[in-house]
Structure formats: structure tokens, C-alpha cells
Amino acid sequence: MRTVLDRIRKRHIALAVLVLSLAIIVLIHNNVRSSAVNSTFYLKDLYGQHSQLNDVIISGNIQDGYHNNAFKINNGIPQFNTYYYHHCKDMIPSHQATQGFRKIINNREYELMLHFKGNKVLANIKYYDRNLGRYNKTTYGEAIIQTKIISEKYTGNSYTTANPDFYVITNIGERIFFTIPTTEGYKGTNGIFEVIEFSDTLNYLLDSTMSQEENEASDDKYIRTVTEFSIDEDNEKDNSGIEVLGLQGVDDKLVLILRQDHALVFRAYDSTSGNQLGEVIIDDMRKPGTNVNNNGNGNDNDNNDLYDIPSYLERYEAFVSDSTLSICFRKNTPGAVEIKILTFEVSSNIKLTNIIDEVYTNSDIERIHDIYHKDNKVYVMLSLIESDEKSTTPYYSLRPKQMYIYVYNNSILSYKGELATDLNEDDIFQIYAPTARGGISYNFYERRLFENIQIVSTQELMQKR
Amino acid sequence: MKRFYKLLNYEVSQYITKVVIICLGTIISPLLFLNGTLTDYSNLYKRFETIYESSGSIIVFAIYFAAICGICIHSFYSNYSGSKSIYTLITLPMKREGIYFSKLLSFFICFLMFFSAQLISVFISYALVSSKSAAWEGGKYLMNNGLFLAFLRSGFLRILLPLGLEGIISTVSIFVVIVCSLFYGLLCERSKRFWGFVPIIAVIFLLIRVITYRVNQSNMSWEYINLYVYSIILFCFSGLFIWHGIKLVKRGAIV
Numbered sequence: 094m095r096t097v098l099d100r101i102r103k104r105h106i107a108l109a110v111l112v113l114s115l116a117i118i119v120l121i122h123n124n125v126r127s128s129a130v131n132s133t134f135y136l137k138d139l140y141g142q143h144s145q146l147n148d149v150i151i152s153g154n155i156q157d158g159y160h161n162n163a164f165k166i167n168n169g170i171p172q173f174n175t176y177y178y179h180h181c182k183d184m185i186p187s188h189q190a191t192q193g194f195r196k197i198i199n200n201r202e203y204e205l206m207l208h209f210k211g212n213k214v215l216a217n218i219k220y221y222d223r224n225l226g227r228y229n230k231t232t233y234g235e236a237i238i239q240t241k242i243i244s245e246k247y248t249g250n251s252y253t254t255a256n257p258d259f260y261v262i263t264n265i266g267e268r269i270f271f272t273i274p275t276t277e278g279y280k281g282t283n284g285i286f287e288v289i290e291f292s293d294t295l296n297y298l299l300d301s302t303m304s305q306e307e308n309e310a311s312d313d314k315y316i317r318t319v320t321e322f323s324i325d326e327d328n329e330k331d332n333s334g335i336e337v338l339g340l341q342g343v344d345d346k347l348v349l350i351l352r353q354d355h356a357l358v359f360r361a362y363d364s365t366s367g368n369q370l371g372e373v374i375i376d377d378m379r380k381p382g383t384n385v386n387n388n389g390n391g392n393d394n395d396n397n398d399l400y401d402i403p404s405y406l407e408r409y410e411a412f413v414s415d416s417t418l419s420i421c422f423r424k425n426t427p428g429a430v431e432i433k434i435l436t437f438e439v440s441s442n443i444k445l446t447n448i449i450d451e452v453y454t455n456s457d458i459e460r461i462h463d464i465y466h467k468d469n470k471v472y473v474m475l476s477l478i479e480s481d482e483k484s485t486t487p488y489y490s491l492r493p494k495q496m497y498i499y500v501y502n503n504s505i506l507s508y509k510g511e512l513a514t515d516l517n518e519d520d521i522f523q524i525y526a527p528t529a530r531g532g533i534s535y536n537f538y539e540r541r542l543f544e545n546i547q548i549v550s551t552q553e554l555m556q557k558r
Numbered sequence: 559m560k561r562f563y564k565l566l567n568y569e570v571s572q573y574i575t576k577v578v579i580i581c582l583g584t585i586i587s588p589l590l591f592l593n594g595t596l597t598d599y600s601n602l603y604k605r606f607e608t609i610y611e612s613s614g615s616i617i618v619f620a621i622y623f624a625a626i627c628g629i630c631i632h633s634f635y636s637n638y639s640g641s642k643s644i645y646t647l648i649t650l651p652m653k654r655e656g657i658y659f660s661k662l663l664s665f666f667i668c669f670l671m672f673f674s675a676q677l678i679s680v681f682i683s684y685a686l687v688s689s690k691s692a693a694w695e696g697g698k699y700l701m702n703n704g705l706f707l708a709f710l711r712s713g714f715l716r717i718l719l720p721l722g723l724e725g726i727i728s729t730v731s732i733f734v735v736i737v738c739s740l741f742y743g744l745l746c747e748r749s750k751r752f753w754g755f756v757p758i759i760a761v762i763f764l765l766i767r768v769i770t771y772r773v774n775q776s777n778m779s780w781e782y783i784n785l786y787v788y789s790i791i792l793f794c795f796s797g798l799f800i801w802h803g804i805k806l807v808k809r810g811a812i813v
Contacts (some may be wrong), residue, residue: 107563107570111667117674121681125719128706158776159710160721177710177722179775180782518701525603525699531682538776 094450124465127173132162133515136171141508143169145500149465150554153546154185158538163186185544196262198269205258208299209249214242216273217260217299218288220443225310227329234291236315237302246278252394253278256407260339264363270347272340277326282338285347285362290314319347320367338407344416346370355379355402357511375435379404382427404487405433412464415553416440419464419471430457434473436466447471449504456480459494465548472548473499486524490535493517496543516541541548564658569664575635577668581675582713584622588615588679589686596690597647603699607689607712615683616688616714619676626672627740628666634744643811658807665737677719684708713773724785728768735761742799749811761795764788
């Protein structure tokens, strides 16, 4: 034995050391790489059987700035593959930065501005292509139309709308549609508009339209009116004016989301002809705030009735999958989180398929990731965040979050499961850090977050293949 | 081939003891520094990579890295001092390429040993930190799969042991070009061809650019470097250094 070792030491030392070093490097590399699977990732059944998920495939990503665990839940079995990032551009764009603020369609950021010419309303839609390439140049485009809306309240730059422009700009493939989120203070005729072409001359269109003479024919080269609808109150039917909350493209149809009196109105239109395909009215969804009857004939009794009707916030979350539309509204109740999910089939008509009311008592909704429905089954994927009172940390973003999957059958809960992950552990280094002055830095590079979750029916996926 | 093998063994056996000592140092000294950092329990909530970096282990790495370079340089110059064995080397009955590669490969082996020792050191360091963390307040600071995450999230560890293909190729190219440049620099100095340091300076510039880019991956920046392109450039430089190095040895210019 000794002589063999001596021989190696004397004659083969180079080879021995080389092989040993390489073996250590390869072994450690394999060990670390294969430990990617050790991340916690399983489905905890909290109510019902996870066989309820057999009809759908849930896919999504858990990413930080360095890697992505792309996962699939097929037949209720979660699996993931790990991909490594080398550049920040490898990341899936973070939803958190844009939700509810900027409308991003095909990597372009859209915004809608209203301008007032006397009491006439001009709608100015712009896009910025911030897909910064080699030259770090933002491309830009705009289009403008003079609408038939009459502004009663607003004339200057400060105006109020029912919802931010995020909700009223939508697309069908490459086509861009929008409507004007009119609320109280606007009269006349609103419409759904399609942008035919964007001009790339900065502010030229706006200036020329503003300076145009009253009777001059407006240039409709850039925007076409798909359809028009009145937003005036109807004194005969005793209706108040219509508020426009949003517009959503579904398949090749458009769904307009309106509020009139204490009801939400969903109207479907054909995107090409502009023909109205149908209408669904959901009662008992009042506007938040003390809403004295608009017609001026309200009395005390009316007001008391009003408070029995639940009020819902204007902001909603919409999810589209082929010809289905799922919309989630949040009830305006302090202290508790209540949502109402409405699902629609939009084809030659618009049909309400499910209404689901849900209350979350112990936690707030952090984010609704996806809602999918097929016939009478609704799948909801959302993350809940520990509520204020129970919280151990003063920072909202550091509170523990949990990811849940809900399945409703005929609007009744049939399955609830938690997708267990390690995500909350990424906050440890900030939770227990000495309290920083002026808050903490929230860097989404340093924490794993869910992105781009999609629920698709297994059947449809097979058909598409 | 047999002569080449013999010469290689001779080269390696010249410095093996010193390298082994440095490797042991590489493995043990970070543990001392980490232990020092962890005696302050208020550091335990931090992530492993933060503790590792703030304990000074990267500085320790840099010092040992410099020491390894020193050993290589010393082993090269020792041919010129005392018995002037460079003349024996040149007159060995074997191809000059063999002489060149035996030296270069012995440098590689030396750096590989150091590299593997550094990886072992990180492994043991993690075991130390995680065991301390697990024992503290029911392990509420302990992260699941922390070592894997540390190798992704720490700029230093990510360059040391990248997990994605683009990173692996980049790290291999960095490793190869460092060893080749070192050897080429020595040859240039010996053969008094000082313009050879111009491409070496270019390589240092590229290395700094690639390494800082990879360290700063966590900072939101729009700067984009294709690591494959840079790896190819670095490999080309390595090829150039080897080609010209062989030429210098063949001409006997290094004597």
C-alpha cells in the first residue's frame, strides 16, 4: 500500500491532483445545482380533494433576479423546472410595478389624456415604446379624437374620471380600443374608439386639433368610432347618468363595463361592426360614498334604502381566456375583505355564468393572480397577506403571504388549497433587521415572487396542440 | 508524451507542498473569520451570502489567490536562479511545445487545486453558519435551501460557481484567460518582449468589465453584456497567448 502511494506521489502526482480537483469541482457543482429541487413546493389541501383541479393546468413562475422556478400543476401535482438568469432582461416583467397604473400592451405603455376645448372633450391616446434596445431610445405615438361628450364640470387640466385610463384601454390582438371613463359631470354621447394609426409627431395632433375652427371637419384618419352610447340620465325611466368603468377585449368582442344607479351593466359589442350583442345588468352594486339621489328627488327613506345596498369600488380585476371574461370587484367595507367575482361567456351574446361572493376575515388580498372559469366551475388563484392587526412587522411588503387556489362549483366552494413555498423566507433579512430610518428598500431582485400565473383547461390545451 | 508526463509531474511536485498548505489555509481561515462574525448574534438574521461577504472571507480569498499566483511566478523564476535549470529544460530531448504545455498545465493544476479548496471552504462555511442559525431561537432565521440561493444571489459565489450555462462558460473563460495571461506575462518578461503586456492589459480591462457586470447583476441596470461574446473574446486572447507563448519558447527567446 505504502509503495503504491509512494509511486503515485513520485510519478503520477500531477494526474492525481488534477483528477481530484476536477472531481471536487464537478461534485460540488452537481450538488448545488441539484439542490434546486429542494425548494419547498407542494399543494396543501385545506378543503376538498385536489382532484377538483384535474380539468385544468396551472402554470406560472416564481422568480427573483437570479433564477426562475417555472411551475406547472397538472392533475393537482405541482412540479417545477429551474432556469437561471444572467441579465436583468431575462426576467419576466414584474406585474407589481404596472398593475392599475400603466396599461402595457405588447410591451408598449399606453395612456389616455382628456383635453377640453370649451365644453367639448378631446381624447388623446399616446403610447411609449419603452422596450429600450441598443440605442436607448423611446419611440412614441399619439392619436386624437374630438368626442361628442359634453363636459359640464371640467375645463382645465384637472379633471375627474370614473377609473384610471388603465381600465379603459384594451386590445384585441394588435388592435387598440379605448373608451372615455366618464363619470358625473359629463353628458352627451360617449363611444368605443379604435386607433387606426398613431402619429409619431410629438404633440402636433393635439395642437392642430385644439386650434381647429369649430366647424372644420375633424380628421378621422387616426381614430375610428366603433360605436356610440348615451351617458345622459333618462328622466322618463328615472335613471341617473351612466358612468363608464372600463372596457375589456374578449376574443374579438368588446365588453363595456358601466354603472348606472345601483347596478353594474355589462354590454358586449362586436369589435368590427360595433353592433351591440347583449347586455347583463347586475343589481345591488352601489357606488361607494354617500350618494344622494342624482335626480334631486331623494328623501330620507331613499337614503336609508341606499345603505342596505352594498357598495363596490370602481377598480376591478379582469381576466380573459378565449371567450370567457372573469371580473372581480372589491366591496367597499372597512375592516374586512369581501369580493364579488362575476364570470361571463361572450360569444354572439353575453351570458352571466357565475356569481361568487367571498369574504376573507383574517387577511388582505395581496394580489389576484388569475381567475378562470369553464361552464359552472370557477378557479381562482390569489395570494393573501397577513392583516394589519396580527402583523409582526410595520412594513406591508414584509408581511407573510400565502398562495391559495380556490375552486367553486356552481358558485359553491368545492376546493381550497395552499401552494406552500419558501417565498416568505426571503424577507427574513429585513424583518429582523434593526428598524431602518425612512423605511426599507424593497428590491424585487432579492425576493422570489409569483409572476404570470395562468390557469388553462386541459381540454383546450390539447385542442390547441 | 511520456517525457511530457514526466516533466509535468516534476513541475507539480516542485510546488505541491506549498499549494497544499495554501489550500488548507483557504479552507480553514474563512471559518475563523465567520466564527468571529457569528459571535455577534445580531448578525444571524442575515442571509448566508451577506454574512460570508461581511466576514471578510472574500478578502481572504483574494489574498490566497495572490499567494497562488506568487507560487506560480516563483516556480517559473526558480528556473533562472541558482542552478539555471532553464538551460537543462531547453535542452531536454523533447519538443519545445511539450516544455511549454507542461508548465502551463502545471499552472492550471495549481489554480484548480485552489479553486476546489475554495469551494470546499464555502461548503463548510455554510454548514457552520446554518448550524448556528438553526440553534438560535428555534431556527427562525434559517432559510430553506440557503446554500443554493447563496450561489445564485451572491455576486462572488455566482462567479465562483455559476449554475446556468452562460455563467459557466463565462467563468471557465475567466479562469483560462487568467492562467494563460499570467504565464504569457512571465514569458514576455523573460524574452524582453514588453509589448506583450498590451494585450494582457486589454484582458485585464475586459475581465474587470465582465466581473463587475456579473457582480452587479442585482442592480437594476440597462447595460447589457452578452457573456457568450465576452467569453469567446477571452478564449481568443487565451489562444493568442498560447500561440505566441509557444513561439517564444520554440525560439529559445526565454533563455
